Each structure stands twice: as structure tokens, then as C-alpha cells.
Amino acid sequence: MQKINVGLIGGGFMGKAHSLAYSGVPMFYWPSEFLPVKHTMAEATPELAADAANRFGFQYSTDDWRTVVENPDIDVVDIATPNHLHADVAIAALRAGKHVICEKPIARTVDEAKAMYEAAREAKVTNMVAFNYRRTPAVALAKRYIDEGAIGDILNVRATYLQDWSADPNAPLSWRFQKSIAGSGAVGDILTHVVDIARYLAGDITSVTAMTKTYIPERPIQSAGTDSLGNSKIATGPKGVVDVEDEVLTLVRFASGAIGSLEATRNAWGRNNFITVEVHGSEGSIYFNYENRDELQVCFKSDQDDRRGFRTVYTGPNHPNGAALWPIPALGIGYSETKIIEAHDFFHAVVNGTEVRPDFADGYQVALIDEAILESASTGLWTDVPILDR
Ligand code: NAI
Numbered sequence: 554m555q556k557i558n559v560g561l562i563g564g565g566f567m568g569k570a571h572s573l574a575y576s577g578v579p580m581f582y583w584p585s586e587f588l589p590v591k592h593t594m595a596e597a598t599p600e601l602a603a604d605a606a607n608r609f610g611f612q613y614s615t616d617d618w619r620t621v622v623e624n625p626d627i628d629v630v631d632i633a634t635p636n637h638l639h640a641d642v643a644i645a646a647l648r649a650g651k652h653v654i655c656e657k658p659i660a661r662t663v664d665e666a667k668a669m670y671e672a673a674r675e676a677k678v679t680n681m682v683a684f685n686y687r688r689t690p691a692v693a694l695a696k697r698y699i700d701e702g703a704i705g706d707i708l709n710v711r712a713t714y715l716q717d718w719s720a721d722p723n724a725p726l727s728w729r730f731q732k733s734i735a736g737s738g739a740v741g742d743i744l745t746h747v748v749d750i751a752r753y754l755a756g757d758i759t760s761v762t763a764m765t766k767t768y769i770p771e772r773p774i775q776s777a778g779t780d781s782l783g784n785s786k787i788a789t790g791p792k793g794v795v796d797v798e799d800e801v802l803t804l805v806r807f808a809s810g811a812i813g814s815l816e817a818t819r820n821a822w823g824r825n826n827f828i829t830v831e832v833h834g835s836e837g838s839i840y841f842n843y844e845n846r847d848e849l850q851v852c853f854k855s856d857q858d859d860r861r862g863f864r865t866v867y868t869g870p871n872h873p874n875g876a877a878l879w880p881i882p883a884l885g886i887g888y889s890e891t892k893i894i895e896a897h898d899f900f901h902a903v904v905n906g907t908e909v910r911p912d913f914a915d916g917y918q919v920a921l922i923d924e925a926i927l928e929s930a931s932t933g934l935w936t937d938v939p940i941l942d943r
């Protein structure tokens with residue numbers, strides 16, 4: 554069994570999720586060809602780094618991510634920082650020959666994403682962007698139905714990602730509202746997840762038209778770097794400018810000829826992690842709602858006329874990754890399970906030298922789509938998306 558030393562950069566929300574996944578992988582996937590070892594934790598200060606290392610079970614800690622990238626004992630660099638650090642850390646890690654898993658969005662801009670993609674191509678190591686929702690077993694099952702032709706030719710993909718954590722004007726001006734750190738707002742932060750799922754299920758997106766809107770132009774300034782995701786309201790004190798979008802609505806065309814609509818907002822009261830994907834085909838339809846993660850709704854034209862309608866398939870041992878997960882359907886797939894499957898697939902590729910998707914080419918392609926969406930929102934025109942030759 555190969556031990557793989559991981560250096561984790563960033564110990565916030567995703568630092569927690571990835572650490573949990575490293576512990577969880579051998580519990581689900583056993584016997585295993587590899588064992589992730591939580592080697593070094595990097596955070597913004599020595600205190601934060603030591604605290605995160607204790608909490609998540611890392612052997613060493615540092616406030617300098619460059620020492621992780623340069624450490625010959627480290628095999629994998631895991632980037633779970635705000636978006637402004639993704640490109641610098643990833644490119645340095647790839648040049649040092651490390652395998653890299655990077656949180657989404659791959660970067661703030663297309664230029665950064667391109668540089669990361671090129672560094673990954675040169676380094677010839679395993680690289681992955683952490684679009685974990687496509688690894689929800691019900692989403693992977695949707696892909697299986699589509700690939701098998703069960704719903705025929707895809708006509709339309711309708712997808713949403715709706716949240717409400719930033720709907721309160723007193724939710725602080727975290728890094729997610731600052732273009733210099735985040736790159737964009739709802740587009741890079743959450744629309745990217747449904748762009749990834751739409752590409753996964755229906756292929757390349759070739760052109761877009763979009764509208765964006767910022768509802769809350771100023772927010773109270775916060776002192777800490779970590780994003781509280783709306784959980785700590787600041788009712789008094791100075792405010793700073795929000796220079797990213799709260800919401801985006803976009804129409805898309807796929808290379809296959811299918812059409813679709815994708816939307817995302819962080820200001821929809823009552824919506825939490827409301828990722829929905831509805832795919833209509835010539836022979837049937839598929840519907841997924843992340844808030845009911847164990848379920849895939851399917852409807853087939855071939856059903857008898859008076860019985861046709863959506864029926865529910867509960868994912869379990871017979872479905873993608875089911876044998877490794879829980880022994881009873883509908884027992885409850887959680888966010889952690891999507892991260893455990895993601896980590897498993899990443900390490901499997903590391904030890905076998907095989908391809909894993911979504912990789913940095915996919916991350917770059919999504920960045921090209923994001924850029925076209927933002928451009929269309931400012932010009933009001935349909936905008937073509939350049940398609941990478943993989
Ligand atoms: P967060 O704000 O909770 O945590 C970020 C952490 O990075 C903080 O603890 C901060 O101190 C640390 N950090 C800042 N500068 C650093 C430096 N120089 N060296 C080391 N650490 C540093 O942010 P969160 O939510 O964990 O987001 C991190 C990344 O993960 C972002 O790119 C975000 O878009 C992505 N994300 C992905 C999710 C998914 O479902 N795949 C969910 C949430 C976030």
C-alpha cells in the first residue's frame with residue numbers, strides 16, 4: 554500500500570472537508586492501494602496553522618505554503634485557499650513535480666487558469682479541480698442514463714444553484730465579495746458547479762448570453778480572513794464596496810445542438826444549497842435536486858401513456874461508487890461523501906498514472922465559459938466560447 558503525503562494549503566471550510574475526506578477514504582474504499590497521510594498544514598499565520606494541524610490531524614504546520622511546495626517529502630499539494638492564491642500555489646507545486654488538487658473555481662481569471670493548465674500539461678502529473686457535486690452518486694447515475702441513451706438526444710439542460718447566505722445586507726464583506734480575491738461573485742463561486750455538471754452531462758458549451766445583478770453594493774467590513782458565509786452579521790461599523798455580482802442568469806448553446814439555461818444566486822431567501830438539474834431528452838427526462846441527494850427522478854416516453862410520469866430511483870449499493878459507500882439505498886449521501894469519492898478518484902489516478910476528470914483543462918474550459926458569461930452580461934450580446942482541443 555502506497556503512502557501519499559499531503560500538504561494542505563488553507564484550513565477553513567474546504568480545509569475541513571478535505572481533511573475529513575482523507576480520513577474517510579480508507580474507511581469506505583478498503584482494501585486500498587494507497588493511504589493518504591496528512592503531512593503538513595499551511596495556514597495564513599503560525600497560530601492558525603498549528604490550530605488547524607491539531608484539529609485536522611496533520612503532523613506538521615507552517616505559515617508559508619512555499620515550504621510545502623518545496624518539501625521533497627510531500628507528494629500531493631491540496632489548494633483550499635481563497636481564489637487569489639490558487640494560481641501561484643498550483644504553478645509552483647506543478648513545477649516542483651507535485652500532484653495537485655485545487656478547489657474551484659480554478660482561478661480568478663482566464664489568464665491565471667490558462668497558466669495553470671499549461672503548467673499542468675508540462676508537469677505531466679495528476680491534476681484535478683474539486684467540482685465535487687458531479688460525484689454525487691445520483692448525478693453520476695444521471696450520466697449513466699444519458700450515456701446509455703435512456704433519454705435519447707438531449708434537447709435542454711435547465712440548472713440552478715440558489716443560496717441565501719448573502720441575502721442579508723449585514724452579512725460581512727468577506728473575500729467572496731472582493732474581485733481582487735475572488736475574481737467574480739456568483740459566477741465563479743457557484744455557477745461554476747452547475748456549468749461543470751452541465752458539461753459533464755451534455756458536453757461542451759459553445760455560446761452564452763447572460764445577465765448579472767449586484768443587489769447589495771456595500772457590506773460591513775470584517776476583520777478576519779475566513780468567510781463566515783453569512784453566519785456572523787455585522788450591523789454597525791464601516792462598509793466597503795462589493796465589486797462582484799450577486800446573481801447571474803444565462804442561456805447557453807451546447808456543441809451537440811442542445812440548449813439550456815443556467816442560473817445562480819446567493820440572495821434567494823429560503824434556498825440553501827439548491828442545486829437542481831433537469832435534462833429533457835427526445836426519449837425522456839431526468840431531474841436531480843441536491844437537497845434530496847439520494848434521489849434521481851426519471852421519466853420515460855416508452856412508459857405506457859396512462860402511467861407516464863417521474864419516478865424516483867434512490868441511490869445505493871447498485872449505483873456509482875455504491876459498493877464502497879453505504880449498504881442500504883437512501884441511507885443518506887452527504888457533502889462529505891462527495892468529497893471522499895473525489896479524493897479516492899484523485900489518489901487512484903496518482904498511484905496509477907491514469908486520467909482523472911475534471912482536470913485543469915476542464916477548469917480552464919469552465920473559466921473560458923465564465924469569462925464569456927461576464928462579457929455577455931456587460932455587452933448584452935451572445936458570446937462564443939473558445940473550445941480547448943484536449
Ligand atoms: P474559507 O474562508 O473558509 O477558508 C480559507 C482559508 O484559507 C482561511 O482559513 C484562511 O486563513 C486561509 N488562507 C488565507 N491565506 C492563506 C495563505 N497565504 N496560506 C494558507 N492559508 C491561507 O474559504 P473556503 O470556503 O474554505 O474556500 C476555499 C476555496 O474552496 C475557495 O476557492 C472556494 O471557492 C472553494 N470552495 C469550494 C467548495 C466546494 O463545494 N467544492 C465549497 C466551499 C469553498
Ligand code: SOE
Nearest residue numbers: 566657716742743746782819
Ligand atoms: C459559498 O457560496 C459556497 O461555499 C461555495 O463557495 C461552494 O463552492 C459551494 O459548494 C457551497 O457554497
